[in-house]
Amino acid sequence: MSDRGVVWLGSPSFPEAARTALADQQLRTNLRRATTTIRDKRLAVAAELDDWEELRTAAEAIKRRTARHLDRYLLQLEEAVTAAGGSVHWAGDAAEANRIVAALIQATGEREVVKIKSMATQEIGLNEALALEGITAYETDLAELIVQLGEDRPSHILVPAIHKNRTEIRDLFAAEMAHWGEPAPEGLSDDPRELAEAARRHLRKKFLAAKVAVSGANFAVADTGTVTVVESEGNGRMCLSLPETLITVMGIEKVVPTWSDLEVFLQLLPRSSTGERMNPYTSTWTGVTEGDGPSQFHLVLLDNGRTDTLADTVGRQVLACIRCSACLNVCPVFERTGGHAYGSVYPGPIGAVLTPQLVGVEQAASLPFASTLCGACYDACPVKINIPEVLAHLRAEVVEAKRHPLSPEALAMKAAATVLDSPRLLSAAQKAASLGGRVLAREGRIGRLPGPLHGWSDTRDSPAPPAESFRTWWRKNREGTP
Amino acid sequence: MRIALFITCFNDTLYPGTGRAVLTVLERLGHTVDFPQEQTCCGQMHFNTGYRPEAAPLVARFARAFADYDAVVTPSASCAGMIRENHPVLAEQYGSTSLQQQVAELVPRVYEFTEFLTDVLKVTEVGARFPHKVAYHPTCHSLRGLRLGDRPLRLLRAVKDLDLVELPSADSCCGFGGTFAVKNADTSSAMLADKAAGVLASGAEVLCAADNSCLMHIGGGLSRQGSGVRTMHLAEILAGAEGEKR
Amino acid sequence: MSSRETILARIRGALADVPAEEGPEHVAVERAYRRSHLEPGQDPVELFAERVADYRATVHRAAPEDVPAVIARALTERGVGRLALPSGFPTELLPGGSRQWQSEPLTVPELEALDGSVTLAAVGIAVTGTIVLDAGPGQGRRALSLVPDYHLCVIRAEQIADDLPDALARLDPARPLTFISGPSATSDIELDRVEGVHGPRTLDVVIVEQSVEQSVEQS
Known part of the structure; x- marks a missing residue:
């Protein structure tokens, strides 16, 4: 398989990484605080729209239409962007996209670029690839800046530094800003307003001097060639309007058919992501405009596993994702483990269904199991991706891909299936369990167990099986045939 | 029928x-x-x-x-x-x-x-009496799978002498998830700890639900903590008839 | 084969289950959502003012003849004296006094040295409290309302659309558009919103009420 990035090589499996994360009390506190705040806000602004379900249904349908005719819409987009003075490039995988972007930057003669937060460029590891070419990419989104200054990894789609609290951010700014440019002011406090001010001062000169910017895209409209970036801080506007050259990397699934389709997504996205009626800034542009903004615009269309995802008729729905991260914020697993445990640029429920499809299930085999299938993600998803359905589907693919007839799990599952397909064997097994269970039990409860069940029994007692199963009781009492 | x-x-x-x-x-x-x-x-x-x-x-x-x-x-x-x-x-x-x-x-x-x-059957009153403080945990499959809504609560409210108390963060998953509790035992235990804390905060004597699997998990945690809170399937509460000894 | 051809071929291969005769129009998109979330009888201008203020922007409502005075008062309160003035901004709206109005061409460092900018808008959106700039007359290019730390935007009441669908229909996507909902903000610290990052940290919006004659003309 070609190099697709997405996952962090050498990451432990989810259960192992989760164990480490769960032991970090500060992380647990930070995550709980942040996810609780955003959940309440999201529910409040979604409830303002009494047609929220109709909007979700329309969004899902628009995305389905797009996916089923993706080739047509991409060609239409290419034509419209080109007609408006932009250039379109196609990248099969991460490595090719990085080569294209590096070459475009080199052609300008610049060694520094400013960047708008973008999942696509995280996915392909663009900053690292550019560094190898001697090009420095400065992240300008506050959370991405925090991650970059801390040589950290993102742990959330919308707020990559969600794992850090204000005090940790203050300490990081005080220690690291000076190495990258404008230092943090003396006596910086952990008041978020002061931290935002410090970020403003740190990046100001970079914005004003930048000749090249790199962005992602939230949407690209096929019929008009219009590209859209949704943001809050104004760093996006800086990158999109001050430099001479703009390079946008977008996944091929980000295309939407028409300008008016945005009326659905621009209502759903801010409410689902930051819990606002509208995010502070949304920018749209179509090619280049004489006298306003960059004179060179390049759009890089990225596949990197998306066509493989498209080929799976169940998994395909995941391509509808608009990266709002509502599913992360409502996920009881994410709330406790945080994003790093997923070992992927895409954490949380959406990451658990997207990552294995982008890189192949064998490269992320523990992720489809990192869920209780509680369904909170599906309810929250503004484009109605049935994440539990895809999780269950991918679990079957993992089992199929890794199927070894002699693995303990496969043997147990096979044995259970044989017993469960026979009332006679089930009855016999119940009798055996009843005897065995009562040997283990003290006062009707079974305590700690050895072997594979220790994880279960470390924190829970189990009930001792009853003297007789229901079917035995029924035969004795209702049929008179013990 | x-x-x-x-x-x-x-x-x-x-x-x-x-x-x-x-x-x-x-x-x-x-x-x-x-x-x-x-x-x-x-x-x-x-x-x-x-x-x-x-x-x-x-x-x-x-x-x-x-x-x-x-x-x-x-x-x-x-x-x-x-x-x-x-x-x-x-x-x-x-x-x-x-x-x-x-x-x-x-x-x-x-x-x-x-x-x-x-x-x-279009009934909510099933002739039950249960003189205890009860909390109801809407399991994920009840709440978001089957969308049972307030059906279980309507049945519980009609039970004589039952004191229905509110469960904090009721709609959060308890962390069971079938084999999840074994494959991801640590995360499951962390979720369980929060759910058990909610049950204790509710002041309930009995926690009920429409699924024994989640109850086995929550009840197992409550038992390990020596909390004294019992878990019962909703049907068992509805079966408790007036005057009948459970 | 180029990557373009490869990707297109992969897409077509992946969509083998889609019948050849199916066109995009055969995939139904039910648009049962509302075109507007305004309640019957609700005043869009009133709602717009309320929603803009929710973002901690300051809203002023003024009759046409009072606009220069309202702008003057806002600028004085903010202590803003040197401003970028986009070409096409109606001079009759400008207050007198000792302020410096800088016209294009303005370099980025020149913009950075100014206190603020005053612009018109293309469209407003009542439900979301959003102003949209399309770089048309009186609005200037995008940098103008971005680099200075203060932005005062003058919008006429009749430019305010009820909701997003109507607003998008009024806009021309070929133009560079900026949707502005309050001052620059971030939710990146503990997922809680604080105002004031890279964009203008202070946003004043002046709504020019319709004069009586205009209302009569429209009805």
Whole structure:
């Protein structure tokens, strides 16, 4: 398989990484605080729209239409962007996209670029690839800046530094800003307003001097060639309007058919992501405009596993994702483990269904199991991706891909299936369990167990099986045939 | 109406009292309930763990065992959800056209216990008395799978002398998730700790739900903590008749 | 084969289940959502003012003849004296006094040295409290309302659309558009919103009420 990035090589499996994360009390506190705040806000602004379900249904349908005719819409987009003075490039995988972007930057003669937060460029590891070419990419989104200054990894789609609290951010700014440019002011406090001010001062000169910017895209409209970036801080506007050259990397699934389709997504996205009626800034542009903004615009269309995802008729729905991260914020697993445990640029429920499809299930085999299938993600998803359905589907693919007839799990599952397909064997097994269970039990409860069940029994007692199963009781009492 | 009880393999083995409670309630309401003995398991564990081929024969068995009944009632929201959502999927993936048809015909006649009482029998008052403080945990499959809504609460509110108390963060998952509790035991335990804390904060003497699997998990944690809070299936509370000793 | 051809071929291969005769129009998109979330009888201008203020922007409502005075008062309160003035901004709206109005061409460092900018808008959106700039007359290019730390935007009441669908229909996507909902903000610290990052940290919006004659003309 070609190099697709997405996952962090050498990451432990989810259960192992989760164990480490769960032991970090500060992380647990930070995550709980942040996810609780955003959940309440999201529910409040979604409830303002009494047609929220109709909007979700329309969004899902628009995305389905797009996916089923993706080739047509991409060609239409290419034509419209080109007609408006932009250039379109196609990248099969991460490595090719990085080569294209590096070459475009080199052609300008610049060694520094400013960047708008973008999942696509995280996915392909663009900053690292550019560094190898001697090009420095400065992240300008506050959370991405925090991650970059801390040589950290993102742990959330919308707020990559969600794992850090204000005090940790203050300490990081005080220690690291000076190495990258404008230092943090003396006596910086952990008041978020002061931290935002410090970020403003740190990046100001970079914005004003930048000749090249790199962005992602939230949407690209096929019929008009219009590209859209949704943001809050104004760093996006800086990158999109001050430099001479703009390079946008977008996944091929980000295309939407028409300008008016945005009326659905621009209502759903801010409410689902930051819990606002509208995010502070949304920018749209179509090619280049004489006298306003960059004179060179390049759009890089990225596949990197998306066509493989498209080929799976169940998994395909995941391509509808608009990266709002509502599913992360409502996920009881994410709330406790945080994003790093997923070992992927895409954490949380959406990451658990997207990552294995982008890189192949064998490269992320523990992720489809990192869920209780509680369904909170599906309810929250503004484009109605049935994440539990895809999780269950991918679990079957993992089992199929890794199927070894002699693995303990496969043997147990096979044995259970044989017993469960026979009332006679089930009855016999119940009798055996009843005897065995009562040997283990003290006062009707079974305590700690050895072997594979220790994880279960470390924190829970189990009930001792009853003297007789229901079917035995029924035969004795209702049929008179013990 | 010919009513069959689908006890589920889990309740059959570990919680036969829940099955007897379902019988008690339905019989008190004047219905006859049958227990087809060819029944075993809905295949949920295999399906959710990724062992679909192993689950497929269980779908065929379920369809055979219950083909002749007007209503199949089960005291498990997650098994009802499995049948409703995934039996058609498995039948399509592995079954013959005739199995697909049998499944399609049977699925609409399968009811979770509180659905059957409120939607089909149209009762909420079942003649129960239960003089205790009770909290209700809406399991994920009750809440977001089957969308049981307030059906269980309507039934509980009609129980004489029952003091229904609110469960904090009721709609959060308890962390069971079937094999999740074994594969991701640490995360599951962390979720369990929060759920157990909520139960204790509610002041309930008894925690009930429409699924014994989640209750086994939560009850196991409460028991390990020595909390003294009991867990009971909702059906067992509804079976407690006035004057009758439980 | 180029990557373009490869990707297109992969897409077509992946969509083998889509019948050849199916066109995009055969995939139904039910648009049962509301075109507007305004309640019957609700005043869009009133709602717009309320929603803009929710973002901690300051809203002023003024009759046409009072606009220069309202702008003057806002600028004085903010202590803003040197401003970028986009070409096409109606001079009759400008207050007198000792302020410096800088016209294009302005370099980025020149913009950075100014206190603020005053612009018109293309469209407003009542439900979301959003102003949209399309770089048309009186609005200037995008940098103008971005680099200075203060932005005062003058919008006429009749430019305010009820909701997003109507607003998008009024806009021309070929133009560079900026949707502005309050001052620059971030939710990146503990997922809680604080105002004031890279964009203008202070946003004043002046709504020019319709004069009586205009209302009569429209009805």
